[in-house]
Amino acid sequence: MNRASQAVVMFFLGGAILRASVTDLYLRYVKQGLRPFLIAAGTLLVITAIVALLQELRHLNRPEAGPEDDGHGHGRSGPTVGWLLLLPALALLFVVPPALGADTAARAGSALTDNREVAYPPLPPGDPAELTLLDYGYRAVFDHGRTLQDRRIQLTGFLAPEPDGQPMLARIVLSCCAADGVPIKIGLRGQVPQAPADTWVRATGRWIPHTTKDPINDADVPYFEVSTWEKITAPAEPYE
Incomplete structure (x- = not known):
């Protein structure tokens, strides 16, 4: 050459x-x-x-x-x-490669590993209140859902399978680039979306006081009670 x-x-x-x-x-x-x-x-x-x-x-x-x-x-x-x-x-x-998705969520531990027990501000105005999965996770786990009570909440993410095969809501969190991406995982109850993995959905519902442990890294996985949901196209910015 x-x-x-x-x-x-x-x-x-x-x-x-x-x-x-x-x-x-x-x-x-x-x-x-x-x-x-x-x-x-x-x-x-x-x-x-x-x-x-x-x-x-x-x-x-x-x-x-x-x-x-x-x-x-x-x-x-x-x-x-x-x-x-x-x-x-x-x-x-x-070639347009896909963004990190359900496969990454299934193989990596949840991002909720840092204890952030701080004073969380009230939820943003609006009904439902739109939150990122990471914000919802921190409020649900480390603030024990205090700022989430009595509010309708809207979350957006892709579906990924839990270890038992049930769908959960997930999104990849980046510090810098896709190489350091880790998933944030939210368990689902109520009207759980029935769709293939990697389907993007917008779910509306409420916080419920229930968490489990991620079997990969023992991080807390909070849950969300779904009342309604809809399929959406993948956002231009797929990561949080």
Whole structure:
């Protein structure tokens, strides 16, 4: 692989990063706040690749240009295995991978492992009150549901199977990127949605004073009494 070929690979990598960054595709890999850094990185790769290609073209067009040599009897070509770097770029350009979902929730322990016994503010106004699964989980477990009582609540997430096969509501929580994603799990009672795993639903109901232990990491799993639910399309930002 010569320098021109390396520049082509760099160009496609930068283009793939830019393509993901200017659409919502990047949200399947990293948190929303990292978008400017991805755009900057992709732009830098593309510009560097173009400059490298222009330099190679000027070198080839010089009449005195001889065979590619580094002055030590070695050509500038590298191993052809370097072309494999194109695979992740082409995957980003032409294949849309799914976000982390029910399979991750089934294999990883719940995110409710840090004891956060703090003064939780009242729920946001509105009926029902819209909460993230993580907020609901912390209030249900570490505030013992005090701020959740006597309120209708709306939760949004995907369905994942509990160890006994019953559906639970889940969502992946990111600190930075998908590599560090962990699930937040909410058990369901009442009008439990009957749909395949990874189906996104919006559930309305109430807090109930019931928790179980996640068999994977022994974290608390709070429960939610579903009164109504509906299927929805997966949100552009699937993670919390």
